[in-house]
């Protein structure tokens with residue numbers, strides 16, 4: 001079978017990307033090696049995932065946020081958090097998040113320091129179960145005509161004149177393009193010769209679900225010890241960081257070895273009476289040096305991996321998919337040259353590198369030893385200040401990301417604010433068609449005859465707006481990034497070149 005795009009992996013990133021491509025008119029096949037989307041590792045408590053502001057904005061901009069909110073965990077109207085939920089999420093004093101286990105309080109975060117954000121019903125952060133998120137995305141993908149084949153692994157890939165020939169555990173398939181969204185151990189990445197560069201692991205992370213003879217032996221929450229870190233969420237959910245250089249990764253644990261590990265890392269005489277679930281991960285931090293090789297692209301964990309500390313990987317991957325989807329669709333449809341894809345690497349690689357360093361910085365604070373503990377005490381003091389909490393929130397929630405590219409206006413390269421038009425519609429709603437948008441907010445700005453040409457490609461909305469932060473007109477890419485802007489009373493210089501650069505629109 002021949003498809004415009006074949007995606008390896010029906011994780012959150014592959015599914016989100018498939019929706020982007022299908023909405024833009026591409027034929028899409030998703031191949032997933034697992035036979036079922038159901039897994040205890042994707043359900044609570046192990047499957048808890050924190051979503052940040054750019055991810056929630058992306059979901060809103062595609063009309064998926066309400067369905068995801070409906071699955072949200074830890075909502076006051078849903079009663080107390082489920083047993084084993086991360087201890088810091090269940091605190092009575094609302095926390096904004098944590099850095100290497102060092103919490104910061106929500107009330108210390110000064111959101112007034114983000115002048116580019118308008119009040120919006122879209123939250124800055126939210127916790128969901130991975131399985132529920134994937135279910136929402138898969139339902140949308142199927143409704144858009146994406147074919148998802150489960151129980152079918154990508155085994156080998158090779159380029160040919162028409163695209164990529166893909167050998168699978170089922171029938172061979174062909175795609176004009178192939179995107180590896182097949183996770184940290186990506187077959188697509190390995191098969192296509194990408195370089196995955198970075199730093200080796202310092203510790204093995206173990207997530208365990210157990211029954212304890214006496215849970216009071218362990219202290220709830222995160223404790224740093226002589227061998228690493230023990231995070232206990234009663235009654236029996238444990239996350240352990242064992243600074244063994246990653247030696248314990250993927251070594252199956254039985255009850256006896258799990259108990260020895262727990263005693264060693266926690267330093268307590270805890271007794272495990274039953275071991276229900278165990279999985280491992282490490283803090284290895286690696287990133288593909290390129291995100292594209294010919295007709296093959298990488299997104300999500302396939303492009304970058306790091307420890308789950310601080311909950312960034314899924315958010316990073318959804319950002320990749322939002323950035324890549326419309327560009328790849330434009331290339332597939334013949335509306336843009338392949339070179340548009342260069343901007344995917346240019347815009348997303350630095351963001352990935354920044355997240356890898358964020359993860360490494362946390363590992364440095366977690367290392368056993370007096371130096372790290374002393375440094376952690378300093379960071380804890382800073383996290384308890386308004387400046388410190390605001391800085392951590394900016395990074396964790398993704399609310400103040402650097403511009404993706406330069407332009408003549410300070411808004412260019414940044415996520416567009418959630419402007420509300422006079423008729424009540426929000427920017428997030430205007431973007432749901434997955435198309436670019438030219439929005440004239442101030443009648444003093446003359447956009448002239450270019451409008452006719454633009455409106456053949458995507459919507460042009462002329463409207464007064466409330467809270468437009470002084471914007472006169474703004475050209476927005478389908479991913480919600482500002483391509484061009486001018487102030488109220490300004491002029492439209494630079495608009496035509498931006499239209500050509502991002503949308504191939506020429507007069």
Ligand SMILES: Cc1cc2nc3c(=O)[nH]c(=O)nc-3n(C[C@H](O)[C@H](O)[C@H](O)COP(=O)(O)OP(=O)(O)OC[C@H]3O[C@@H](n4cnc5c(N)ncnc54)[C@H](O)[C@@H]3O)c2cc1C
Pocket residue numbers: 008009010011012013014031032033034046048049050051152153154155181182183184185186187188207281299300301302308310311312313314315316317
């Ligand atoms: C304990 C833990 C907590 C985390 N918490 C957070 C958090 O709070 N916030 C956050 O943003 N991130 C978090 N993460 C990271 C996040 O889960 C990942 O970054 C995210 O799942 C990556 O999505 P993905 O679609 O790129 O890859 P994956 O979720 O790994 O999906 C890849 C898919 O590809 C399939 N696959 C693999 N090989 C093949 C093949 N050869 N052929 C076909 N299919 C294949 C796999 O079966 C899988 O379904 C956490 C991770 C862990 C382990």
